[in-house]
Amino acid sequence: MVSGPSGVGKGTVVREVLEKSGNIRLSVSATTREKRAGEVDGLDYHFYSMEEFMQLASSDQMLEYAVYCGNYYGTPAGPIKAWLQSGLDVLLEIEVEGAKQIKEKVKDCVTVFLLPPSLDVLRKRLELRGTEGQERLNLRIRRAMEEIKEASFYNYLVVNDNIFDATADVLSIIRAEKLKTSRIGSFLGEVLKDQSCER
């Protein structure tokens, strides 16, 4: 799971990570809000009716969900389980509250928080977008500060100083996590069994 404040470059890092590794799939959120023009079901979101959504949520098939502006948003467990079972890794771009909910349920998931080199750099990046007034920008910075205060709950901190290093950082984390004895310790038995079959 990758989180980080608005403007930190989550989308770009996630896209680069997916491109550099053929073995990772991006989780697609579910929502009850109306499909907008140009959006594709299953690609931008899984679009569900309120009934469908609640049925999945109540049968524990949503890893997390929340209401925002009267619409439900959530992470369906089904596709993630299927990908993991077929040996793929799954990446989630997710906000802090969702990440916390999932970490509660899926203990061995890995959480990465993307940080700006400084709040000043974050402000400059948001200003460069040029789409927002000063007030809304200050609001975003304050929200970023709140999120960064929560970041100590994450397993890893990656500073997005430049996209090349940040992408390599995330790829290293994924590679290293897969080598943890806590995940692949059973391989030890296989190596030893190997021998006893042979002679």
Next chain:
Amino acid sequence: MVSGPSGVGKGTVVREVLEKSGNIRLSVSATTREKRAGEVDGLDYHFYSMEEFMQLASSDQMLEYAVYCGNYYGTPAGPIKAWLQSGLDVLLEIEVEGAKQIKEKVKDCVTVFLLPPSLDVLRKRLELRGTEGQERLNLRIRRAMEEIKEASFYNYLVVNDNIFDATADVLSIIRAEKLKTSRIGSFLGEVLKDQSCER
């Protein structure tokens, strides 16, 4: 710390890792045994008199030590501390018992066990060396099995199927470990402080 059975290719992997990263130093063991022809003090070993060695060991300046064939071997703490303080990483090629002793003292050190793809592959690699009779070879395989049984104590398992992947695995582990919140969580405070200084 990197451990692994004889013939697994520890030396080659360690050499490649050092070559690929300019930021890592290799710890040099200390010993009380006689310097052999061609050996360089401080490069092959730190050669100490029994008195010097025991003085370091008794003043807690050996991270671990053991006796082998009447000679003492150990890991001096001094150079490692100095390298770490100057921002470098330190790699130790070490056997299982030494790794255990150090892990006891230095909780946040990282342990990697190098595995052969199978014991059969290990046997073939040892045979290819061609320097040993069948009996000595069987002894090495039995010893390897004992060591592999201990490997569950290590943080990471790296299968040395080919030197390229195994080197990249170890480099990923080092890179990822340096991004752990438990190591660099204080950076969060810095990012936030940044802001309060600015305005």
